[in-house]
Amino acid sequence: MRQNHTRAAAVQNRNKLANGDNGNGAKRSPGRPRSEESRQSILRSTLKLLKEDGGFAELSIEAIAADANVGKTTVYRWWPTKAALVADAFSASADAELRFPDTGSVQTDMSLQMRRLIRIFRSQRGKLVAALLAGGQSDPELIAAFRDQFLWPRRKQACKTLQRGIDRGELPPDSDMNLILDSLYGPIYMRFLIRHFELEESFADEICSIILNGAKTPSLSPQPK
Numbered sequence: 001m002r003q004n005h006t007r008a009a010a011v012q013n014r015n016k017l018a019n020g021d022n023g024n025g026a027k028r029s030p031g032r033p034r035s036e037e038s039r040q041s042i043l044r045s046t047l048k049l050l051k052e053d054g055g056f057a058e059l060s061i062e063a064i065a066a067d068a069n070v071g072k073t074t075v076y077r078w079w080p081t082k083a084a085l086v087a088d089a090f091s092a093s094a095d096a097e098l099r100f101p102d103t104g105s106v107q108t109d110m111s112l113q114m115r116r117l118i119r120i121f122r123s124q125r126g127k128l129v130a131a132l133l134a135g136g137q138s139d140p141e142l143i144a145a146f147r148d149q150f151l152w153p154r155r156k157q158a159c160k161t162l163q164r165g166i167d168r169g170e171l172p173p174d175s176d177m178n179l180i181l182d183s184l185y186g187p188i189y190m191r192f193l194i195r196h197f198e199l200e201e202s203f204a205d206e207i208c209s210i211i212l213n214g215a216k217t218p219s220l221s222p223q224p225k
């Protein structure tokens with residue numbers, strides 16, 4: 001009987017904890033942990049100050065911490081450098097928009113995501129991207145942060161999208177994914193940065209049509225004997 005009573009009490013305690021009871025009759029407060037709220041506040045302040053204070057060079061961790069109402073140590077707890085914070089702030093702001101759909105067509109999936117990227121580049125956030133890329137040419141830390149926080153996570157998602165196309169037979173099994181992705185996104189970055197032609201959302205459809213249809217064609221290069 002004692003064993004059954006002990007086991008029942010243990011189950012009851014686990015259920016209380018699962019329901020938010022801390023064991024003293026008090027419930028845990030709902031919502032995100034305070035630390036996560038501080039983190040989101042820091043990201044919002046970073047984007048806000050980047051627009052107000054003249055870009056990356058003028059931005060300081062002290063100003064971000066003050067605007068977010070946190071200490072500098074709280075900022076450095078998550079981001080070792082200003083570059084990492086700025087890259088993460090932009091990446092977080094665009095994360096939901098730049099997720100790849102799964103419509104059953106690799107060309108449609110890529111085109112829709114690329115259209116969203118162009119939309120961001122044409123918005124106020126595009127100025128932030130341009131500043132990150134420009135600053136990164138003389139600041140290895142900054143360009144590395146942009147690659148780590150923004151480029152590589154989305155490239156990994158893009159590879160999964162292309163792999164679905166391969167699995168469905170839309171692309172050859174031996175497709176060079178890195179070459180395909182560079183060919184798809186390279187023209188967007190070129191028009192965005194060089195501005196020799198207008199960067200319109202419809203440009204994504206044109207690129208996908210040329211590159212992905214071309215990727216379906218067997219290579220015409222002579223094979224070694």
